[in-house]
Amino acid sequence: FFIVQVDFDSEFAPFLSEQEIIDINDDISGLANSLAVGSDDLFEVVFRFADWVERNIEYNLSSVTSDAAQKSSWVFNNRYGVCDELTSLFISLCRSVGIPARFISGISHTDVDYFAEKWGPHGWAEVYFPIVGWVPFDVTYRQFGWVDATHIKLQVSSDSTPSSVDFNAVGRGFNIKGGDFDSSVDVLSVGPLKELLVSLNFEVSERKVGFGSFNLLSVDLTNNQNHYLTVPLQLAPTTNIENYDDRFRNVLLSPGETKKEFFIVQVDFDLDKNYAYTFPLKLFIGNKTFLAFFKVDRNGDVFDFDYFNSQVPKQEAVYQPLQGSCVADKNSLYLGESLVVSCSFQNIDDDVLRWVNICLEQECHNKHFSLGETYDFEFTKNISVVGVKNLAVTLSNEDFQVSKYLLIYSLDEPLVSISDLKFPETISFKDLADVSFVVSQESFSNPKSVQVSIVHKQFSHSWNISDLSSKKVFSLSIPGRVLSSGVNKFSLITTFKDDFGKDYSLAEEFSISLEGVTFGQKVLIFFNQLSLKLEGMFGV
Structure with a gap:
C-alpha cells in the first residue's frame, strides 16, 4: 500500500481535503487503498487511480450530469458521468490517500460528433509530485501525466463547482443576470505531429490458423525516455474476429522500461470453406497505426483459448494477511x-x-x-x-x-490582515469617496463567519465572507452628501471565529474630511443622514 509521507504546507490544504462535489466516503477510500496496495511508486499509484476511473466510469452526457455536477460518491455508485465528474472521482481517490490534487477548468478540442462546436469547456486534474510540481492528468482523454496542446488552462480550484464565475455588487434597485459561457478559439499555427516516444513491435503468435481458432497478439513496448510514459493502446475491431480482452489499454512505462501486452482473439467458425482469408489487425497509439496479419483457411490448426491464455503472464496478488x-x-x-x-x-x-x-x-x-x-x-x-x-x-x-x-x-489560531487601504483625505459635497482595501487570511486555520464592516457614526455597511482562502478586495463609494461637515471618522472592522466558536476581531481607523459645505448643503446632509437612520442601511 502506498502512502505519501510528506508534511505539506498550508497552501495544499484545500487540495487534500474533501469538498462539496469532490467528496470522500468509505467506498472511495477503500477503493484507493486496494488500488495502491503493493506499490511504493507515486506515479504508479496515481496512474492506477486514473486507469481505474477511465476503464470503469462511463462517459455519459445524460441530462442528470450535464445540468448539475454530481458528487464523486454519486459517480462511484452510478458508474457514469461527464468530464468534470470523472475528474472529480479521480481527485477524490488521490486525496483519500493524502496525494494533493486540484481541479482545472479550461477549454479543449474534441472530434466527438455529438458536439457541434469542436472547442468547448472541459475539466481535468493536476496532481502534485514533490520536487516536480503539478502534473496534469486528463482521465477523459486518456492523457495521464500530460495533456495535449489543445488544453487551454483557465482556472485552478479545489472543487468542481458548476460555475467558475461569481457575481456580486452593492446597491439598491437593480438585479444582476449572468449570461451563458461563450468561448472562441482561433488556431494561429499548427506544428508537425509528435514522434512516438516508445519503440513498438506488434506481431501475431500463429501466422496461420483454422476456422474458429484462437490466436494471440503481442505488443512489445520500450520507453526510450528518462521519464515516465503512459501509452494508450487501442486494438481496432476486425470483421469476423472476436476480441477476448479489453481492446483499450493504458500502459505505464517507467524510464527505460520494456513491457509486453497481449490480446487474445478468435476467428469466426462460419467462414466460407471455399476461401482462404488474410485478416489485417490494426493497433493505434495516438495518431500512429501499426499492422499485423495472419491467415485463416479450413486446413489450418485450431487452437483453443487455454492454449494462449496459459502463455499470458498473470499478475500475482499482493500478500495481505x-x-x-x-x-x-x-x-x-x-x-x-x-x-x-x-x-x-x-x-x-x-x-x-x-x-x-x-x-x-x-x-x-x-x-x-x-x-x-x-x-x-x-x-x-x-x-x-x-x-x-x-x-x-x-x-x-x-x-x-x-x-x-x-x-x-x-x-494555529485564525488570523486575518487588512492591507492596501486607499481613501481620499478630503472630498466635497458632490464628490464620491472611493474606499478600497484588501482582507487576507494569514493563518493556516480558516477563519469562520467572517464579516467585514465599514462603520460611520451615521451609517455602516457590511460584507459576509464564506471563504477567505484567497485575498479579497473590497471597495465602496461613499457620497459626500451623507457625510458630516468636517472630519468623518470611520472604523474598518473585521470579525471572525475559530473552529470552536471563539470570537476574534481586527480594527483599523481612517478619516475623510468633507470641506467647503454651504448652509443649504448642510440642510440636505441632515435629511440624508436622517433617511439613512430610518432605512437602517446604507446604499449607493
Missing part, C-alpha cells in the same frame, strides 16, 4: 494538543504471523498474531508543526507490509 482500520479521535487540532490513533487488525491468513512490526512513524512495537486473532492498539501523537500531515500506521515483517494513513490538520 492482515485486515483492519485506523481512526483518529480528531482530524484537526491546535498546536500543543495531542491526538489518539486507534487501530484494529485481524489475522485473515491460515498461518501464525510472527514478528509483525507495528509503527506510527518512529514509534514501534512487535506482535505475534495467532490464527484469526484480532489485535486492538493505540498510539498517542503530538503534532509540532502547522500544516497538513500524513500519519502512516504500518504493520510489516519480511513477507508483507500493510499500511493505513490518516490525514491530520495541525492548526
Whole structure:
C-alpha cells in the first residue's frame, strides 16, 4: 500500500481535503487503498487511480450530469458521468490517500460528433509530485501525466463547482443576470505531429490458423525516455474476429522500461470453406497505426483459448494477511494538543504471523498474531508543526507490509490582515469617496463567519465572507452628501471565529474630511443622514 509521507504546507490544504462535489466516503477510500496496495511508486499509484476511473466510469452526457455536477460518491455508485465528474472521482481517490490534487477548468478540442462546436469547456486534474510540481492528468482523454496542446488552462480550484464565475455588487434597485459561457478559439499555427516516444513491435503468435481458432497478439513496448510514459493502446475491431480482452489499454512505462501486452482473439467458425482469408489487425497509439496479419483457411490448426491464455503472464496478488482500520479521535487540532490513533487488525491468513512490526512513524512495537486473532492498539501523537500531515500506521515483517494513513490538520489560531487601504483625505459635497482595501487570511486555520464592516457614526455597511482562502478586495463609494461637515471618522472592522466558536476581531481607523459645505448643503446632509437612520442601511 502506498502512502505519501510528506508534511505539506498550508497552501495544499484545500487540495487534500474533501469538498462539496469532490467528496470522500468509505467506498472511495477503500477503493484507493486496494488500488495502491503493493506499490511504493507515486506515479504508479496515481496512474492506477486514473486507469481505474477511465476503464470503469462511463462517459455519459445524460441530462442528470450535464445540468448539475454530481458528487464523486454519486459517480462511484452510478458508474457514469461527464468530464468534470470523472475528474472529480479521480481527485477524490488521490486525496483519500493524502496525494494533493486540484481541479482545472479550461477549454479543449474534441472530434466527438455529438458536439457541434469542436472547442468547448472541459475539466481535468493536476496532481502534485514533490520536487516536480503539478502534473496534469486528463482521465477523459486518456492523457495521464500530460495533456495535449489543445488544453487551454483557465482556472485552478479545489472543487468542481458548476460555475467558475461569481457575481456580486452593492446597491439598491437593480438585479444582476449572468449570461451563458461563450468561448472562441482561433488556431494561429499548427506544428508537425509528435514522434512516438516508445519503440513498438506488434506481431501475431500463429501466422496461420483454422476456422474458429484462437490466436494471440503481442505488443512489445520500450520507453526510450528518462521519464515516465503512459501509452494508450487501442486494438481496432476486425470483421469476423472476436476480441477476448479489453481492446483499450493504458500502459505505464517507467524510464527505460520494456513491457509486453497481449490480446487474445478468435476467428469466426462460419467462414466460407471455399476461401482462404488474410485478416489485417490494426493497433493505434495516438495518431500512429501499426499492422499485423495472419491467415485463416479450413486446413489450418485450431487452437483453443487455454492454449494462449496459459502463455499470458498473470499478475500475482499482493500478500495481505492482515485486515483492519485506523481512526483518529480528531482530524484537526491546535498546536500543543495531542491526538489518539486507534487501530484494529485481524489475522485473515491460515498461518501464525510472527514478528509483525507495528509503527506510527518512529514509534514501534512487535506482535505475534495467532490464527484469526484480532489485535486492538493505540498510539498517542503530538503534532509540532502547522500544516497538513500524513500519519502512516504500518504493520510489516519480511513477507508483507500493510499500511493505513490518516490525514491530520495541525492548526494555529485564525488570523486575518487588512492591507492596501486607499481613501481620499478630503472630498466635497458632490464628490464620491472611493474606499478600497484588501482582507487576507494569514493563518493556516480558516477563519469562520467572517464579516467585514465599514462603520460611520451615521451609517455602516457590511460584507459576509464564506471563504477567505484567497485575498479579497473590497471597495465602496461613499457620497459626500451623507457625510458630516468636517472630519468623518470611520472604523474598518473585521470579525471572525475559530473552529470552536471563539470570537476574534481586527480594527483599523481612517478619516475623510468633507470641506467647503454651504448652509443649504448642510440642510440636505441632515435629511440624508436622517433617511439613512430610518432605512437602517446604507446604499449607493
